[in-house]
Amino acid sequence: MDATLSGTQADAVLKTAHKPTGRISDPIFVGILWSCGIFVLLLLGLIIAMLFEGGFPALREFGISFLWSTDWNPVTEKFGAGVMVFGTLFSAVIAVIVALPLSFGIAFFLTEIAAGPLRRPIGVAIQLLAAIPSIIYGMWGFFVVVPLIAAYVQPPLIEWLGPIPLIGALFQGPPLGAGMLTAGVILAIMILPFITAMFVEVLESVPPMLKESAYGVGATTYEVYRNVSVPYGRTAMVGAVMLGLGRALGETMAVTFVIGNATRMSASLFAPGSTIASTIANEFPEASIGSLKLQSLMQLGFILFVISFIVLALSRMLVRSKLKG
Amino acid sequence: MKLTHLLSAAALSFAFTGSAFATDINGAGASFPAPVYQAWAAAYKEKTGSAMNYQSIGSGGGQNQIINRTVDFGASDAPMKDDKLESNNLLQFPTVIGSVVPTVNIDGIADGQLTLSGSIIADIYQGKITKWNDAKIVALNKDVKLPDAAIVPIYRSDSSGTSFVFTSYLSSASADWSSNVGAATSVQWPAGAGAKGNEGVAGMVKNTKGAIGYVEFVYAAANKLPTTNLVNKAGKVVKPTIPAFMDAAAAADWKGAKNFAASMIDTAGEKAWPITSATYILLPKNPASAEQSAAVIKFFDWAYTADGDAIAEKLHYIPLPDSVVGEIKKAWSSDVKVDGKAVWTN
Numbered sequence: 001m002d003a004t005l006s007g008t009q010a011d012a013v014l015k016t017a018h019k020p021t022g023r024i025s026d027p028i029f030v031g032i033l034w035s036c037g038i039f040v041l042l043l044l045g046l047i048i049a050m051l052f053e054g055g056f057p058a059l060r061e062f063g064i065s066f067l068w069s070t071d072w073n074p075v076t077e078k079f080g081a082g083v084m085v086f087g088t089l090f091s092a093v094i095a096v097i098v099a100l101p102l103s104f105g106i107a108f109f110l111t112e113i114a115a116g117p118l119r120r121p122i123g124v125a126i127q128l129l130a131a132i133p134s135i136i137y138g139m140w141g142f143f144v145v146v147p148l149i150a151a152y153v154q155p156p157l158i159e160w161l162g163p164i165p166l167i168g169a170l171f172q173g174p175p176l177g178a179g180m181l182t183a184g185v186i187l188a189i190m191i192l193p194f195i196t197a198m199f200v201e202v203l204e205s206v207p208p209m210l211k212e213s214a215y216g217v218g219a220t221t222y223e224v225y226r227n228v229s230v231p232y233g234r235t236a237m238v239g240a241v242m243l244g245l246g247r248a249l250g251e252t253m254a255v256t257f258v259i260g261n262a263t264r265m266s267a268s269l270f271a272p273g274s275t276i277a278s279t280i281a282n283e284f285p286e287a288s289i290g291s292l293k294l295q296s297l298m299q300l301g302f303i304l305f306v307i308s309f310i311v312l313a314l315s316r317m318l319v320r321s322k323l324k325g
Numbered sequence: 326m327k328l329t330h331l332l333s334a335a336a337l338s339f340a341f342t343g344s345a346f347a348t349d350i351n352g353a354g355a356s357f358p359a360p361v362y363q364a365w366a367a368a369y370k371e372k373t374g375s376a377m378n379y380q381s382i383g384s385g386g387g388q389n390q391i392i393n394r395t396v397d398f399g400a401s402d403a404p405m406k407d408d409k410l411e412s413n414n415l416l417q418f419p420t421v422i423g424s425v426v427p428t429v430n431i432d433g434i435a436d437g438q439l440t441l442s443g444s445i446i447a448d449i450y451q452g453k454i455t456k457w458n459d460a461k462i463v464a465l466n467k468d469v470k471l472p473d474a475a476i477v478p479i480y481r482s483d484s485s486g487t488s489f490v491f492t493s494y495l496s497s498a499s500a501d502w503s504s505n506v507g508a509a510t511s512v513q514w515p516a517g518a519g520a521k522g523n524e525g526v527a528g529m530v531k532n533t534k535g536a537i538g539y540v541e542f543v544y545a546a547a548n549k550l551p552t553t554n555l556v557n558k559a560g561k562v563v564k565p566t567i568p569a570f571m572d573a574a575a576a577a578d579w580k581g582a583k584n585f586a587a588s589m590i591d592t593a594g595e596k597a598w599p600i601t602s603a604t605y606i607l608l609p610k611n612p613a614s615a616e617q618s619a620a621v622i623k624f625f626d627w628a629y630t631a632d633g634d635a636i637a638e639k640l641h642y643i644p645l646p647d648s649v650v651g652e653i654k655k656a657w658s659s660d661v662k663v664d665g666k667a668v669w670t671n
Contacts, residue, residue, distance in 0.1 A: 261482030261519030
């Protein structure tokens with residue numbers, strides 16, 4: 001039997017639900033629920049309005065070119081978001097590129113390969129990764145990952161790949177340790193648990209019958225993964241990646257520690273850069289009220305909000321199309 | 326019987342509110358002098374029972390908070406502009422003097438071995454000098470064996486008073502820097518990478534071969550970082566030492582400075598360390614509460630005594646010259662008034 005109620009059963013439930021005692025408490029309860037729901041909308045609306053209103057003078061001063069201008073000079077009060085928008089997208093994309101295969105691997109290992117006793121510790125470890133505060137990732141990145149990358153990863157890559165035309169542009173500059181790549185790697189570790197958790201959920205929702213049938217016709221584990229599990233959950237997986245991307249876009253403290261904080265544009269993976277969030281974290285304490293700098297920082301915040309909104313909207317759309325299909 | 330109970334209860338509560346409200350003062354701002362302000366607060370509380378709470382939130386934050394009058398005093402490393410002090414009705418006075426020192430990580434070079442000049446450092450931070458064995462650096466360091474290594478300039482990523490002092494020095498020492506980059510709490514650095522706070526800069530320099538950074542002397546001394554010597558305006562090589570900072574303070578033009586904003590950057594003193602600066606307190610000239618304002622002044626009046634000086638010196642800060650303290654006390658009694666009456670008299 002399925003769980004839907006037949007006509008008479010539903011009537012019975014409705015009758016008991018409308019007992020006289022609920023007449024006063026129900027509207028109150030419904031009212032509270034309404035206000036909870038409206039509260040979120042109101043709060044979000046106020047934040048957007050505040051950011052836009054606070055940042056608008058910067059937009060008026062510099063025009064729409066604020067979006068791509070690469071100036072960020074507090075001395076001459078010339079501000080532009082170009083370097084930060086580029087850095088935000090670049091580091092987040094690196095993070096997703098690094099995190100995606102790892103998440104696939106871990107999720108598939110957990111759902112298909114891992115034996116019972118091993119599954120739990122790995123699952124808990126993944127959850128713990130998500131629970132580590134971002135400032136800890138920042139410190140760990142600064143004191144452990146940055147020196148390691150500067151000493152062992154960058155020098156050989158610069159030497160081997162640097163001279164190659166085109167690709168070589170990605171591997172230029174002194175081995176600083178801090179830079180786009182390091183920021184991307186740290187971000188990847190931070191978004192890994194979120195993407196993995198959603199992948200696990202998706203893979204677990206694949207009907208066992210589909211997989212068993214595939215195994216039945218002689219498919220290998222890899223073939224089942226490749227041709228059954230992944231296609232079945234593809235759109236939900238894309239949604240998961242987009243959520244990870246959204247998280248990576250706004251991450252602040254960890255990135256500030258390892259990105260090198262330079263307001264210069266560079267194509268190199270090793271060059272220091274900055275993101276919108278790291279710039280706000282760095283510059284906010286010294287921005288005085290009413291100054292063009294503070295207004296520009298507010299405008300940066302608004303741009304980050306818009307970017308995050310677009311990413312989230314895209315992921316929602318993709319997940320929804322999966323549900324309908 | 327009942328009456329006496331009531332009376333004693335009333336007296337008790339009065340005593341409590343008295344001690345709780347009259348003496349607690351709140352300040353916020355610059356992080357550079359925060360260690361000495363906090364040490365002063367602890368000693369002052371032990372001595373008088375009055376508490377001073379200081380929030381180290383950065384110079385800009387200190388200026389914002391005192392303009393909005395959310396604290397009893399603000400603190401800033403960069404002196405506030407005269408017209409801004411005027412329009413916000415603020416009195417500005419210095420508390421202690423500190424300095425900024427370059428720190429390096431070069432193979433085979435020990436603490437105090439290398440000598441640099443302002444124009445060389447400006448060229449390094451502009452990416453014009455990129456190797457440690459550059460002819461200009463070698464010319465200043467004939468006895469030192471400099472490696473053929475890339476220079477990695479490191480700066481403060483968070484906007485800070487330290488960067489303001491350092492870039493002011495570079496602007497003073499190099500016309501090129503002054504026209505291309507300028508001086509501010511954060512600038513558009515033409516080369517290098519940024520790290521957060523003194524700890525960040527020190528950590529990144531320590532981890533990066535060939536790096537050069539700048540930190541507050543207080544921090545370098547406490548952590549024994551390898552520093553360099555500098556060539557000052559008089560053309561003499563100076564080491565970053567307390568007497569060299571005191572020379573810079575003595576060479577500053579305190580008489581001619583408006584609102585005590587005497588520059589100690591690149592002074593003409595023979596033995597003066599060129600990257601030296603005072604840090605400032607901002608106090609409302611028209612405080613909402615005479616009592617609170619008087620408590621702030623009493624605190625700093627104590628800080629200028631021998632007790633306060635000893636604490637500052639122990640933390641590697643330089644106390645102000647006595648003549649300057651005298652001028653500050655005059656300003657307190659003449660400028661800070663409630664209803665036309667001075668809140669503090671010497």
